[in-house]
Amino acid sequence: MSKVKTKFVCNECGYESPKWMGKCPGCNQWNTLQEEKQKKTRFSGGAFQHSAQTMSKAVPLRDIESMEEPRIITGLLELDRVLGGGIVPGSLVLIGGDPGIGKSTLLLQVSALLVHKNQRVLYVSGEESTRQTKLRANRLSLVSDQLYVYSETNLEEIISTIDQVQPHFVVIDSIQTVYHSEVTSAPGSVSQVRECTSELMRIAKTKAIAIFIVGHVTKEGAIAGPKLLEHMVDTVLYFEGERHHSFRIIRAVKNRFGSTNEMGIFDMKDTGLEEVENPSEIFLEERSMGSSGSTVVASMEGTRPMLVEIQALITPSSFGNPRRMATGIDHNRVSLIMAVLEKRVGLLLQNQDAYLKVAGGVKLDEPAIDLAIAISIASSFRDEPTKPGDCFIGEVGLTGEIRRVTRLENRIQEAEKLGFQRVIVPKYNLDSIKATKGIEVVGVSSLQETLKAALGGS
Structure with a gap:
């Protein structure tokens, strides 16, 4: 009887070693290497066995037929926008988010909408029983004969059910609970996640089934498991939001069938997730007029312009080292602009x-918000409010210059639509702006010039 060969695999990064080590050389984490059995590789005469069906050959690029990918419209416009126009059959989509943020609710709503479009859906839950899934569906008023619910964690049983039901759309909730019987490690380990995702990807591509995979996240906010998981799938979506706010934001950080950094906004209610068609109006409806430290910026999230309020509070410090706190904005960017x-x-x-905050629980990370941050800080420091009808757009350089930004016309149109009277933009962007009637466009080239126009100071 041949000896069973083993290897040691890191649970954090997937590094493999023939012997155990206390510290992983790949990620420098301690006590993460676990012993696993090596899978046997079949050889035939010193070479790998390949069937005639899997053999392929290289072809010239001009001889390859190209066509637009067909898409299935879900009916949730916010999700369709993030996916690039709908779900592509045969695609593998990964959704990550904090516990309780609403990932299962979103996918259950999407499943019910797809059923109304004559799509057969299989919802596989590895964390809840079928009765628990039914209770959530009742709360959302979702009942259909074409929506199949299956509670299982064994991948072989899941594949057998897929062959039996023949669905057009499959949800796996979640990939960390699914295991392959031939892999000796525990569910959720690097090896299990890698093998299960590879098998699901094969099913999606060979049978043209769109598969959605739910992924857990770590305390740092990244999707748990190997980074290879994000490389294997076609699309990576992050579902995020503040626990004390009802708004939920879904972002695409990778999309082989559409643009990245696209964003959709939902409102979490008792009856499920509702789309937010005009987020700018909702984010500004509670804005207090005439208060110092408050400015409005037109930020681009993917292809959508969005007006958001940035609030700043500057107070004398009673400590040796002044405090710098930011919510929704990068802390280092705030320190840079203050310098x-x-x-x-x-x-x-x-x-x-x-203390700086983006109202509404939104996170902003583009350079065009620099000018609004600087004006809100100066407004709070001088205790001079900005004009309620002003909107600020621009990037701030280290020498105090205001640098040009992209998609400026779309930003100005959004500000004009919401009734703003004046928008302050980089001077070097004025040549690319068409004539506007309902809003005044002011070009500035430095911070001193901007403060004079916004606060009346020098």
């Missing part, structure tokens, strides 16, 4: 505590 204001404009901020 530019102190050096180039002369605002004494080194003994001031700074």
Whole structure:
């Protein structure tokens, strides 16, 4: 009887070693290597066995037929926009998000909408029983004969059910609970996630079944498991939101069939997720007029312009090291802009505590919000409010200059649609802007010029 060969695999990064080590050389984590059995590779005469069906040959690029990918419209416009126009048959989509954020609710709603379009759906739950899934469906008023619910974690049984039901759409909730019997490691390990995802990808491509996979996230916010998981799938979606806000945001960070960094917004209610068609109006409806430290910025999220309020509170510090806190904005960006204001404009901020927040629980990370951050900080420091009808767009350089931004016309149109009277933009963008009637466009080239136009100071 031949000896069973084993190897040691890191649970964090997937590094493989023939012997056990206390510290993984791949990710420098301690006690993450676990012993697993090696799978036997079939050889025939010193070469791998290949069937005639799997053999392929290289062909010239011009001889390959290209056609637009067919899409299935779900009916959720926000999700369809993020996916690039709908679900592509045969695609493998990964959705990650914090526990309780609404991933299962979203996919159950999508499943019910697809059933109404004559699509057979198989919902595989590895975390809940069929009765628990039924209770959620009743709460969402979702009942259909073409929506099949299956509670199982064994991948072989799931594949057998897929062959039996012949669905057009499959949901796996979640990939960390599914296991392959030939892999000796525990469910959720690197080896299990890798093997199960590979098998699901094969099914999706060979049978043209769109498969949605739910992935857990770590405490840092990244999808749990090997990074290879995100490389294997066609689309990676992140479902995020603040626990104390009802808004939920879904973002595409990878999409082989559409643009990345697209965003959709939902409102979580008792009856499920509802689409937010005009997020700018909702984010600004509670804005207090005439308060210092409040500015409005037109930010681009994918192809959609969105007006958001940025609030700043600058107060004298009672500590040796002033506090810098930011919610929805990168903390390092706030420190950088405060340093530019102190050096180039002369605002004494080194003994001031700074607290910044994006109202509504939205996260902004594009350079065009720099100018609004700088004006909100200066407005709070001087205790001078900006005009309620002003909107600020621009990137701030280290020398205090205002640099040009992209998609400026779309931003201005969104501000004009919501009734803003004036928008302050980079001066070097004025040549690319068409004539506007309902809103005044002011071009600025430096922070000093912007402060003079916004606050009336020098």
